[in-house]
Amino acid sequence: MTGIDYRNSGVNIDEGLRAVDLMKREVKKTFNESVLSELGHFGGLFRADFSGMAEPVLVASMDGVGTKLKVASLMEDYSTVGRDLVNHCVNDILVQGAHPLFFLDYIACGKLDAVVAAEIVTGLAKACSDNGCALLGGETAEMPGFYNTGDYDVAGTIVGSVDKNRIIDGSAVVPGHSIIGLASSGLHTNGFSLARAVLFEKAGLTVSDHHSLLGEDTVGEALLKVHRSYLNQMKLLLDQELVTGMAHITGGGVPGNLIRILPEGCGAMITPCWDVPPIFKLIKELGSIPEREMRRAFNLGAGFLIVTSQPEKVTDLLRQAGEEPFEAGEIISGNSIEYHGEGA
Amino acid sequence: MTGIDYRNSGVNIDEGLRAVDLMKREVKKTFNESVLSELGHFGGLFRADFSGMAEPVLVASMDGVGTKLKVASLMEDYSTVGRDLVNHCVNDILVQGAHPLFFLDYIACGKLDAVVAAEIVTGLAKACSDNGCALLGGETAEMPGFYNTGDYDVAGTIVGSVDKNRIIDGSAVVPGHSIIGLASSGLHTNGFSLARAVLFEKAGLTVSDHHSLLGEDTVGEALLKVHRSYLNQMKLLLDQELVTGMAHITGGGVPGNLIRILPEGCGAMITPCWDVPPIFKLIKELGSIPEREMRRAFNLGAGFLIVTSQPEKVTDLLRQAGEEPFEAGEIISGNSIEYHGEGA
Numbered sequence: 275m276t277g278i279d280y281r282n283s284g285v286n287i288d289e290g291l292r293a294v295d296l297m298k299r300e301v302k303k304t305f306n307e308s309v310l311s312e313l314g315h316f317g318g319l320f321r322a323d324f325s326g327m328a329e330p331v332l333v334a335s336m337d338g339v340g341t342k343l344k345v346a347s348l349m350e351d352y353s354t355v356g357r358d359l360v361n362h363c364v365n366d367i368l369v370q371g372a373h374p375l376f377f378l379d380y381i382a383c384g385k386l387d388a389v390v391a392a393e394i395v396t397g398l399a400k401a402c403s404d405n406g407c408a409l410l411g412g413e414t415a416e417m418p419g420f421y422n423t424g425d426y427d428v429a430g431t432i433v434g435s436v437d438k439n440r441i442i443d444g445s446a447v448v449p450g451h452s453i454i455g456l457a458s459s460g461l462h463t464n465g466f467s468l469a470r471a472v473l474f475e476k477a478g479l480t481v482s483d484h485h486s487l488l489g490e491d492t493v494g495e496a497l498l499k500v501h502r503s504y505l506n507q508m509k510l511l512l513d514q515e516l517v518t519g520m521a522h523i524t525g526g527g528v529p530g531n532l533i534r535i536l537p538e539g540c541g542a543m544i545t546p547c548w549d550v551p552p553i554f555k556l557i558k559e560l561g562s563i564p565e566r567e568m569r570r571a572f573n574l575g576a577g578f579l580i581v582t583s584q585p586e587k588v589t590d591l592l593r594q595a596g597e598e599p600f601e602a603g604e605i606i607s608g609n610s611i612e613y614h615g616e617g618a
Numbered sequence: 619m620t621g622i623d624y625r626n627s628g629v630n631i632d633e634g635l636r637a638v639d640l641m642k643r644e645v646k647k648t649f650n651e652s653v654l655s656e657l658g659h660f661g662g663l664f665r666a667d668f669s670g671m672a673e674p675v676l677v678a679s680m681d682g683v684g685t686k687l688k689v690a691s692l693m694e695d696y697s698t699v700g701r702d703l704v705n706h707c708v709n710d711i712l713v714q715g716a717h718p719l720f721f722l723d724y725i726a727c728g729k730l731d732a733v734v735a736a737e738i739v740t741g742l743a744k745a746c747s748d749n750g751c752a753l754l755g756g757e758t759a760e761m762p763g764f765y766n767t768g769d770y771d772v773a774g775t776i777v778g779s780v781d782k783n784r785i786i787d788g789s790a791v792v793p794g795h796s797i798i799g800l801a802s803s804g805l806h807t808n809g810f811s812l813a814r815a816v817l818f819e820k821a822g823l824t825v826s827d828h829h830s831l832l833g834e835d836t837v838g839e840a841l842l843k844v845h846r847s848y849l850n851q852m853k854l855l856l857d858q859e860l861v862t863g864m865a866h867i868t869g870g871g872v873p874g875n876l877i878r879i880l881p882e883g884c885g886a887m888i889t890p891c892w893d894v895p896p897i898f899k900l901i902k903e904l905g906s907i908p909e910r911e912m913r914r915a916f917n918l919g920a921g922f923l924i925v926t927s928q929p930e931k932v933t934d935l936l937r938q939a940g941e942e943p944f945e946a947g948e949i950i951s952g953n954s955i956e957y958h959g960e961g962a
Binding site: 320 | 711754771
């Protein structure tokens, strides 16, 4: 009778150790003077130094990459999903005025390939460095029978901080304030189930196909464009207290996300005049998707919205930071998000 | 030509909203006076009040439930996995001397069933309440094509705090210190891939089968016993600074986890005289698994180890807290974990 050991039950501890070895260097680069722990400790240690803040508040958010991972899997390119995730999370707490402190990741797969895990973590680490936050810890789980070989799920938690009197919750938004938009790079990390259903299942495209609407990019390349972080562009605006509200445009689109920060009595009139990246036009056309549905599923080119009473100043500062901000609409009396030229 | 909408692409937003509705009440119960945010905000807000600490340090850890979820799925009982996860994470930062502040969860599935998601979150929320921490946020992701219908992956991040001079990192451990053990309730959340391979694949058992070794419990019930939290038992010991090291016995077993906190020049001689829960005996017997392999894959009844120079006092206090602590061994000179009566 032969015994069963851990390896032939589907869990490969050696491959896990190899992954840790491969990712160690990139992770360590994110360790700043606040990080007190070494890799391999039970928990990550981070010095809570909030000097300069009157009432420090921690802001935390958890998110996943979603089925954009399926596109990464089809492209056999896991170098970007880590950046997608970190940037997504950075934006999610940025809208409350918070700056990131540290990030922790969760990677799960059916069969661990150390090189793939290291590729994912390297992307996470790079984005953490870009956003000035430490990749403080993580868990890589091999779960045979749970995931298809080649599939990886990636999720993570960000923790940041903001001084209580600097929290931005939209309560200072009033009718007449302008809505300034910042461009997205594409789908970011939302709407991929719909995009895949349209492009791959309905239209029969593959990731390596070209389409006249997409120019040089293959379908896969257009889909995999990295979710942008808006942190560095927004720092100056926040320091100068020029912003009354911010919305990160994720699942639910402009209507589903902007509404979350509007106070009682405030609605918005959106003027959708900004450039819509070609990938959205392709999805709309091939899927025969009504505009209303498109707006609820995708950011349609508006990755981040800023509500302000000083649109010229905001626009100037954003241009100086290298952005091409656009007018996206105006706060109006009411309680709904409407679009110019259409009913609500 | 019919358009595709979000629902027939496999993502059901209404079911997501229903899940949030179902879980809201339990989550809100975990909100203490430090929580400044409402449900549905982009990020969770937590007041960073570290009064009484000279140099506050945040301690963070991310973990998943692993393939114990497959057993929950077979049992159609998701009421316990949330508690498994929170308790696991609480223990992971407890070993560094930290108390939990807040927790965030990640739930991913192929097809969202609001009742199941709410069952998982209710378990998370209950364990958060038991451990005095807030369930500050979370993400529930529906990822069609990624997970089998009926499968749920569950992961989470805990953030706690400890005063810098109270961090326990094992550096004060010296040869001669005693190792006191606290009982586990069973497998906790580790070794499930091996356990499933032995019990279900090799031995052909099902979750509803009985076995003479397990007494009243079915195989599924024995496997699904809730991962214990050791926080409340340990508080008094930590307050009185009676502990030089702690190890949470997870994947890698006693050898793999105890070694992580031993300083240079310290090893341990383990005396494995404690009660081994019957489920481990069953796995060993049906899988013909060598003892060495069992020790690396499972906690074998020792869920948490305490290193101390004052074993009587520690034992007394633990008994007063309702525990039945056991002598698990002693710190010795060297650098390896050995077992009484055997080579290393």
